[in-house]
Amino acid sequence: MTANPADPTTPPVRLSAGDPDQGVLATGKATLVLGGEPVAFELTVPAGPVAVEDVLPIFQGLSSLLAQRAAAKAAAAGRPVSCRAGCGACCRQLVPIAPAEARALARVVEAMPEPRQSEVRARFDDAVATVSATDLFEGLTEPDERRANAGRDYFKLGVACPFLVDEACSIHPDRPLSCREYLVISSPDHCRALSAEGIEKLNLEGDPSMAVLKADLRDGWMPLIHALIFDRSAPPSSRDRTGPEILADVMARL
Numbered sequence: 001m002t003a004n005p006a007d008p009t010t011p012p013v014r015l016s017a018g019d020p021d022q023g024v025l026a027t028g029k030a031t032l033v034l035g036g037e038p039v040a041f042e043l044t045v046p047a048g049p050v051a052v053e054d055v056l057p058i059f060q061g062l063s064s065l066l067a068q069r070a071a072a073k074a075a076a077a078g079r080p081v082s083c084r085a086g087c088g089a090c091c092r093q094l095v096p097i098a099p100a101e102a103r104a105l106a107r108v109v110e111a112m113p114e115p116r117q118s119e120v121r122a123r124f125d126d127a128v129a130t131v132s133a134t135d136l137f138e139g140l141t142e143p144d145e146r147r148a149n150a151g152r153d154y155f156k157l158g159v160a161c162p163f164l165v166d167e168a169c170s171i172h173p174d175r176p177l178s179c180r181e182y183l184v185i186s187s188p189d190h191c192r193a194l195s196a197e198g199i200e201k202l203n204l205e206g207d208p209s210m211a212v213l214k215a216d217l218r219d220g221w222m223p224l225i226h227a228l229i230f231d232r233s234a235p236p237s238s239r240d241r242t243g244p245e246i247l248a249d250v251m252a253r254l
């Protein structure tokens, strides 16, 4: 994670999480090696014990940054990203999220005005009912091959993400890490068909979604459509680590 010093003439990438009105914040500097290049960061997080979701904006910012860097490199190589607003083919895939992301999405839904909030809640209920009518969720805890099949079977059900509106993400600034990191340079036709052979996905210079999952795995991962059920039924999030400790844990797993 640490590296040779970054170019001192380039301002650091500043990412922050936490509300100064809610508690003391801590700011630190870090240098990450992204694609072999040292990049300086200035990171601000809650100083005291918090839940992983309280630090999530840092990882969302990092995830978006890595996606932008990958997209820029692909474009420079003549292979621009083909993802566009209005193409929601990938938004019918099984989106894995960490418990912290489920909590954050539940807060996003809670903040929606009516009648939109009720419509989104109904879409969550419909999606869970459709998938629960199959044995698909059982396959999610199985070995990799069965899990991969579960992903394909899920897509075949055609269950749109509850946040998909007019084939565009209606919560774009708050979308999960996996959604931020999913960029393809192949034809959208392959995404619509979910043909593994045809989909060319960009590799990012790090994997924040997986790093957060691993750092937040005490409650396991879940499909996005389970976010509201999890938020309603799971015990409150653990707050046994400080913001800097969670940050260090996730960064070490990138």
Ligand code: SF4
Pocket (backbone or CB within 6 Å): 090, 091, 092, 095, 161, 162, 163, 164, 165, 168, 169, 170, 171, 172, 175, 176, 179
């Ligand atoms: S959260 Fe947004 S980007 Fe992610 S699957 Fe849902 S609609 Fe698509």
